[in-house]
Amino acid sequence: MADWNALEALLRQQVTGERLAHTYRVLEFARRLGRIHGADEARVAVAALMHDYAKPLSPEALLREAERLRLAIHPVERAEPHLLHGPVAAGLLAEQGLVTDREVLQAIATHTTGRAGMSLLEKVLFVADYAEPGRRFPGAEAVRAAAEEDLDRALLQGLDNSLVYLVGxxxxxxxxxxxxxxxxxxRRHGPG
Ligand SMILES: [Fe+2]
Ligand SMILES: [Fe+2]
Structure with missing residues (x-):
């Protein structure tokens, strides 16, 4: 894995302004959640730092890169290519040998959609990204508060809010x- 300074320098070439400020808020919040819930500190930090690495790419560029990287592209992603910014970031970082840790790459890839069977690291990044202190939309504050006590409850609230928003x-x-x-x-209410 490339060292921290190299990753940060690369990120700053790509991500600027409010998006960079968001990244550092996610980094700080993810580190706190990671400490509370016992996630690996180094992995949390790299995943948070690089999660929006591909966000500045246009929809066309995201689709082009996803195809070049031979990612599986879901029809919903083809219609809404911004959903590919996580998978494309993970693909680019892996391709360039900058991030080799599979857990970190997975967390970056799933930070927008989540997935069944999310790891602790994936949950920490998803919730930190959703509810970092700069997030002002309805429900963000409640998820932010829940995140320190019960990460799964925070994740569920974040997913619920997102789905309601999309349906609306x-x-x-x-x-x-x-x-x-x-x-x-x-897992929370089922038979085990
Ligand atoms: Fe993102
Ligand atoms: Fe983000």
């Missing part, structure tokens, strides 16, 4: 988010 606007929903929610509900 008549927008497409990535099935991975529905699968993540079903998985969490069944």
């Amino acid at each position: 606007r008549g927008w497409l929903i990535h099935p991975a988010s529905v699968e993540a929610r079903n998985w969490l509900l069944q």
